[in-house]
Amino acid sequence: MNRRLIAASLAAVLALSGCAVLPAAPEALPTDWVPEATVDPDTNTAALSPDGFNAAQRMTVRVRNIECRGVSTGTGFALDAFTLVTNRHVVDHAKNLQVSTHDGRLIDVEAASVTTVADIAIITTAASLGGAFAVRAEEDPVEGDAITVVGYPNGGRLTTTAGVILGPADDPIGGAVGTVLATTAVVEPGSSGSPVLNADGEVVGVVYAKNDADQSFIVPVSTLNSLLAQPSLLVPESTGC
Amino acid sequence: MSQTPHQDDAEDATGVDVTDPAEETAAEERDARVEGAGSSEDSAGADDSADPPTPTDHVSGSSDPNETSQPSVFTGVDTDDADEADGLDADDTRADDADADDTAEIAPITAPTIQGVRATGAIPIVGDAMPVTGAVPVIRPIYPPKSRTPWIVTTIVLFLLLAGSVYLGWRLWTVNGEWQDYSDQLTQANYDLGEQIAAEQLIVTQKENEVALLSEQLSASNSRLLDVSAEKADALDNDAWNQQIVEQQGNQLSLGQAATASLNSCIDGLENLVEYVSAPEDEYDADQVQDYADGVVELCAAADTATQNFQNAFTP
Numbered sequence: 001m002n003r004r005l006i007a008a009s010l011a012a013v014l015a016l017s018g019c020a021v022l023p024a025a026p027e028a029l030p031t032d033w034v035p036e037a038t039v040d041p042d043t044n045t046a047a048l049s050p051d052g053f054n055a056a057q058r059m060t061v062r063v064r065n066i067e068c069r070g071v072s073t074g075t076g077f078a079l080d081a082f083t084l085v086t087n088r089h090v091v092d093h094a095k096n097l098q099v100s101t102h103d104g105r106l107i108d109v110e111a112a113s114v115t116t117v118a119d120i121a122i123i124t125t126a127a128s129l130g131g132a133f134a135v136r137a138e139e140d141p142v143e144g145d146a147i148t149v150v151g152y153p154n155g156g157r158l159t160t161t162a163g164v165i166l167g168p169a170d171d172p173i174g175g176a177v178g179t180v181l182a183t184t185a186v187v188e189p190g191s192s193g194s195p196v197l198n199a200d201g202e203v204v205g206v207v208y209a210k211n212d213a214d215q216s217f218i219v220p221v222s223t224l225n226s227l228l229a230q231p232s233l234l235v236p237e238s239t240g241c
Numbered sequence: 242m243s244q245t246p247h248q249d250d251a252e253d254a255t256g257v258d259v260t261d262p263a264e265e266t267a268a269e270e271r272d273a274r275v276e277g278a279g280s281s282e283d284s285a286g287a288d289d290s291a292d293p294p295t296p297t298d299h300v301s302g303s304s305d306p307n308e309t310s311q312p313s314v315f316t317g318v319d320t321d322d323a324d325e326a327d328g329l330d331a332d333d334t335r336a337d338d339a340d341a342d343d344t345a346e347i348a349p350i351t352a353p354t355i356q357g358v359r360a361t362g363a364i365p366i367v368g369d370a371m372p373v374t375g376a377v378p379v380i381r382p383i384y385p386p387k388s389r390t391p392w393i394v395t396t397i398v399l400f401l402l403l404a405g406s407v408y409l410g411w412r413l414w415t416v417n418g419e420w421q422d423y424s425d426q427l428t429q430a431n432y433d434l435g436e437q438i439a440a441e442q443l444i445v446t447q448k449e450n451e452v453a454l455l456s457e458q459l460s461a462s463n464s465r466l467l468d469v470s471a472e473k474a475d476a477l478d479n480d481a482w483n484q485q486i487v488e489q490q491g492n493q494l495s496l497g498q499a500a501t502a503s504l505n506s507c508i509d510g511l512e513n514l515v516e517y518v519s520a521p522e523d524e525y526d527a528d529q530v531q532d533y534a535d536g537v538v539e540l541c542a543a544a545d546t547a548t549q550n551f552q553n554a555f556t557p
Contacts, residue, residue: 004391009398022409025416026423033434051466052459062474066481069489069557073478098477104470106477155478157471 049132056160056197057102058132062152063123063193066096068241073155077195077203078129085134085224086193087208088114088121094239099125102158113234117177118219119208120227121193122234134195137202140220141181143167149185149207149216151194161185169217172209178223181205187216493554500551503544510537 049058063074063086074090076099084099091097097109107127114121141147145165153159163185171180187194187210196205196218205218227233514537517530 004395022412023416023420025419029423029426029430033430034437052463064474064478064481066485069485071478071481071485073474096481100470100474100477102470103466104473106473152471152474155471155475157467 051103053102055132056148056150056195056201057158058130059134060102060150060152060158060195061107061129062100062155062158063090064098064100065091065094066098067093068095073152073190075151075191075193075207076123077134077150077193078132079228080133081128081130082125084123084125084129085195085206086121086123087119087206088237089119089208090193091121091123091237094237095241096239097123099123099129101130112237112239114237115227115233115235117227117233118223119173120206120219120224121237122227134203135201136225137198137200137204137221138225140222141165141196141198141204145204146199147183147185147204148197149183149187149191149194150197151187151191151207153188153191155190161187163216166215169215172211172217179220180208180217181220183216183218184214185216186214191216489554493551496547496551496554500544500547503540503547507537507541507544510540513537 049055051058059078061076061078061084063076063084065072065074072090074086076084076086076090078084091112091114094112097112099107099109101107107125107129109123110126111124112121113123143165147163147165149161149163151159151161153161163183166182166184168179169182183196185196185207187207191207192209194207195203196207198204203224204221206221206224207216207218209217211217510533514530514534517525517533
C-alpha cells in the first residue's frame with residue numbers, strides 16, 4: 001500500500017510540477033522593430049575627401065623653378081599648411097619659386113632652405129597649401145616593401161606609381177652623405193621631390209634620382225626626420241640671377 | 242473448543258482439521274465441556290478484568306497463567322466447527338459485556354473482532370487437534386480485513402490528478418491560443434517589415450546607381466581637374482618661359498638697336514671722313530680732319546662692341 005501511495009504522490013507531484021514549466025503567455029508585440037538611424041556623416045570621413053582626391057594626392061604639389069634662363073619643375077609634399085619638402089636640386093638657381101596644388105591653385109614661395117647632407121630642401125609658402133599633410137614613418141622601408149610614388153613626372157599631370165624597395169644603394173649623384181634606397185618605381189624628370197608612401201600611407205622617402213635602368217633612388221625618411229629634427233643643418237637658398 | 246498446548250502445536254504443524262465423524266462427535270462432547278468451563282470462568286471474570294481477554298482465555302477457560310499466555314494459532318475449521326465456535330463467541334461476548342460492567346473503572350482493552358473472531362493478534366485454534374489421517378483437505382485461509390484508506394487516498398490522488406490535468410489542458414489551450422495570436426501578429430509584422438525592406442532595397446539600389454554614376458562623374462571631373470591643373474601649370478610654365486623669352490628678346494632688341502645706332506654713327510662718320518679726305522687740301526684743316534677720323538674710329542669701335550654684345554645676346 002505504501003508503495004502505491006508513494007507512487008501516487010510522486011505522480012501528483014510530477015503532474016503539478018508540470019504547471020511550473022508551462023510556457024508563459026507571450027508579451028505584447030514589440031514596436032521598436034526598426035532601430036533609429038545612427039549614421040553620423042562625420043564618423044566616416046577617413047575614406048572620403050572634400051574633393052574626391054585622396055590625402056596623398058592633396059598633399060603633393062608641383063614646384064616650378066623659374067630660373068634666370070629657363071623654367072624647371074619638380075614635386076614636393078606638404079608637411080604642414082605652410083611647409084613642404086622637395087629636393088635641393090629642384091630649387092637650385094631659382095630666381096622665383098612657385099607651387100601648384102593638385103586642383104590648380106598657384107602659391108608663391110617665401111623662402112627655401114637646403115642642406116648639404118642630402119638632396120633635400122624645405123620650402124615655406126606664403127599661403128596655405130591645403131588640409132592634407134604628410135605622415136612620416138618612424139623607420140625606413142626594407143627590401144621588398146611595396147611603395148607608392150605620387151608626383152608630377154615631366155611636369156605633367158599628377159600621377160601615382162607603384163614599386164618595390166630594392167634595398168640600400170650607392171648615391172648615383174653623389175650629393176648624399178647617408179644611405180639611399182633604390183626602388184623599382186618608374187619616375188621621370190619632374191618627379192624629384194615626390195613622396196614615397198608605404199602601404200599605410202606614411203611617407204618613407206623622397207624621390208631624388210633615377211638611372212638608365214629605370215630604377216629610382218630615394219632619400220630615406222630617417223634622413224628626412226634627422227634634418228627636420230636639426231634645423232641647423234638647413235641653410236637658406238639664395239635667389240636671383 | 243479448547244485444546245491443550247501440545248494439541249495446538251500439532252494443529253499448527255499440520256494446518257488441517259479432522260473430519261472423521263467419530264472424531265467430530267468426540268469433539269462436540271469436548272466443546273460441551275468447554276462451554277461449561279467457560280461459564281465457570283465467566284463467573285471469575287472479575288478477577289481477570291485487569292487482563293484483556295484473549296481468545297485463548299475464552300476458549301480454554303483455564304486460569305493457568307502459563308496456559309493463557311501460550312500463543313494460540315487460529316487455523317481454519319470446517320463449517321460445523323465454525324458454527325459452534327460462533328455460538329461460543331456469542332456467549333463470550335455476553336460474558337465480556339458483563340465483565341465490562343464490572344470493569345467500568347478500568348478501560349478494557351478489547352481487540353476488534355470480525356464475526357466473533359479477533360481481527361488482530363494470534364489466530365486462535367478452535368477444536369482439538371487430531372492426527373491427520375486420510376486425505377488432507379485444502380484449507381481456505383482467512384485473511385485479515387483490508388483497510389479502505391489506500392483506496393480513499395488513491396481516489397483523492399486520482400481526483401487531484403484529474404483536476405490538475407484539466408487545469409493543465411485549459412492552461413495549455415489558453416497559452417496556445419495566445420501564442421498563435423502572437424505568431425499571427427509576428428507574421429504580419431514580418432510581412433510589413435519585408436515590404437519595408439524591399440522598398441528600402443529599391444531605394445538603396447537607386448541610390449547606389451546614383452552614387453556609382455556620381456562617383457564616375459567625380460572621377461571624370463577629378464581627372465579633368467588634374468588635366469586642367471596640369472595644363473594650367475604647363476601654361477604657367479610656358480608663360481614664365483615666354484616671359485623669359487620676351488625679356489631676352491627685348492634685351493637682344495635693345496642690344497641690336499644700340500649696335501645699329503653705333504654702326505650707323507660709324508658709317509656716317511666714315512662717310513663724312515671720306516668726304517673730308519677727298520676734298521681739296523685747303524678746304525679742311527688737316528688737324529681737324531685727323532681729330533674727326535679719331536672720333537670715327539671710336540664710333541666704329543663702339544659699334545663693334547655693340548655688335549658683339551648683340552651677337553652675344555643670341556649665344557645660349
